[in-house]
Amino acid sequence: MTGFFRRLTRVPQGITIVVAAFLPIFAIVSMFPAGPGIIGHFAADPAARWKVPLTVSAPGLTIAILAPFAGYFVDRFGRRPLLLGATFLYGLVGTAPFFLDGLDALFASRLLLGVSEAAILTIVNTLIGDYWRDTGRRDWLFIQGVAGPFLATGVIFISGPATVWRWNGVFLVYAVAFPVFLAMLAFLFEPRRGGETAAEVAAEPTGTPFPARAVALLAGVTLAASALYYVFIINGGLAFAEVGVASPDAISRLSAIPSLFVMLGALFFRLLGGRANAVQLGAFFLFLGLGLVGMGLAPDRRWMVAALVVNQIGSGMAVPSLIAWAQTKLPFEHRGRGMGIWTAAFFFGQFTSPLLVHGANLATGTMQGAFLVAGLLGVAAALVALINLGSAVPAAPAPART
Numbered sequence: 001m002t003g004f005f006r007r008l009t010r011v012p013q014g015i016t017i018v019v020a021a022f023l024p025i026f027a028i029v030s031m032f033p034a035g036p037g038i039i040g041h042f043a044a045d046p047a048a049r050w051k052v053p054l055t056v057s058a059p060g061l062t063i064a065i066l067a068p069f070a071g072y073f074v075d076r077f078g079r080r081p082l083l084l085g086a087t088f089l090y091g092l093v094g095t096a097p098f099f100l101d102g103l104d105a106l107f108a109s110r111l112l113l114g115v116s117e118a119a120i121l122t123i124v125n126t127l128i129g130d131y132w133r134d135t136g137r138r139d140w141l142f143i144q145g146v147a148g149p150f151l152a153t154g155v156i157f158i159s160g161p162a163t164v165w166r167w168n169g170v171f172l173v174y175a176v177a178f179p180v181f182l183a184m185l186a187f188l189f190e191p192r193r194g195g196e197t198a199a200e201v202a203a204e205p206t207g208t209p210f211p212a213r214a215v216a217l218l219a220g221v222t223l224a225a226s227a228l229y230y231v232f233i234i235n236g237g238l239a240f241a242e243v244g245v246a247s248p249d250a251i252s253r254l255s256a257i258p259s260l261f262v263m264l265g266a267l268f269f270r271l272l273g274g275r276a277n278a279v280q281l282g283a284f285f286l287f288l289g290l291g292l293v294g295m296g297l298a299p300d301r302r303w304m305v306a307a308l309v310v311n312q313i314g315s316g317m318a319v320p321s322l323i324a325w326a327q328t329k330l331p332f333e334h335r336g337r338g339m340g341i342w343t344a345a346f347f348f349g350q351f352t353s354p355l356l357v358h359g360a361n362l363a364t365g366t367m368q369g370a371f372l373v374a375g376l377l378g379v380a381a382a383l384v385a386l387i388n389l390g391s392a393v394p395a396a397p398a399p400a401r402t
Contacts, residue, residue, distance in 0.1 A: 010131055017188075021120075026151075026155055035056060038052050042103050056110075060347050070122045071336045074126060074336030079190060086123070089112070089116040126335045128323065130191035135273070142320065211329060214329040215330075221281070225284075225381075229318050232315075236255065243299070254305055258309045262313075280317065283321075283382070286382035290378075
């Protein structure tokens with residue numbers, strides 16, 4: 001492990017990117033304990049029970065729609081200026097609901113938050129490819145995977161008391177974007193290849209064509225992976241109820257230990273760093289799928305928890321494996337657009353996952369049956385990844401170190 005830390009380069013940039021990448025996740029995690037309080041505040045509005053959850057998820061839909069356009073502007077106008085603007089906007093619209101007292105205004109501010117998140121996610125994932133070659137990318141993606149659960153726990157710990165203090169107190173926590181903005185201002189720089197920015201390289205007549213076939217493959221695989229990734233996150237409580245665990249408190253306690261295995265998944269991703277991307281993709285699909293199969297067949301809570309451990313290992317591998325694979329397919333001048341499409345595909349997967357699970361639930365008659373179907377699809381995807389993805393599209397050459 002000492003050698004691992006000695007090998008890290010551009011540490012201020014890496015830490016800044018890891019924290020910035022958490023901002024869009026922060027927007028969902030922070031709302032987890034706040035929902036009931038917000039619904040209670042707007043109890044006089046009969047639509048509050050469906051409007052508030054929609055308000056919580058609104059940024060995700062905005063991200064899915066706008067991320068490809070964000071990717072175009074990133075390649076056209078540069079990484080750093082847009083990232084600075086998006087992060088400052090995140091701080092402004094993220095804290096705005098603290099000063100508002102209308103559900104429609106709250107919903108509008110969350111949509112604007114999604115605009116900033118679309119840019120942030122696209123740019124930080126692009127910069128991971130710009131700042132580091134393959135080994136460096138994997139090192140920082142591993143750190144991002146390990147840091148995520150700790151950051152999420154800290155946010156939930158703060159959000160609860162903030163919501164108790166005031167129904168919209170949680171929105172003040174979004175002011176964390178302002179110190180992140182200052183860190184970006186101090187440490188991040190516009191990447192160059194051969195002395196030119198991505199916009200300058202893309203404008204050259206001899207520039208490489210946009211890798212449409214590779215990006216289509218990335219988007220399809222990412223959409224499928226995201227839909228499987230969110231099966232438990234969105235519907236896990238219903239699956240637990242079918243094995244006799246209906247209390248939210250009991251579900252939370254039983255899920256706490258397995259959720260730590262996300263970090264083990266991040267470690268597995270790093271240990272497989274020397275293998276082909278197809279191996280990493282196959283591994284995370286296999287863990288996700290086997291975990292869902294196990295939960296689908298679980299006769300009681302003990303087997304459900306054991307299967308959840310396997311599933312969470314796959315969850316810890318999923319995002320870093322997908323991003324690492326995507327970066328090998330995207331040349332420098334098209335990386336922003338490619339990662340914008342990747343981001344859109346991932347969030348469309350989040351949006352479609354509950355719809356697909358609902359369909360499987362109707363077909364099988366139980367939520368566990370839906371989990372079993374999803375798990376078998378994950379295992380099948382693992383086999384396809386191991387057989388085909390390694391050679392389906394030739395990798396783009398790695399950019400020169402800046």
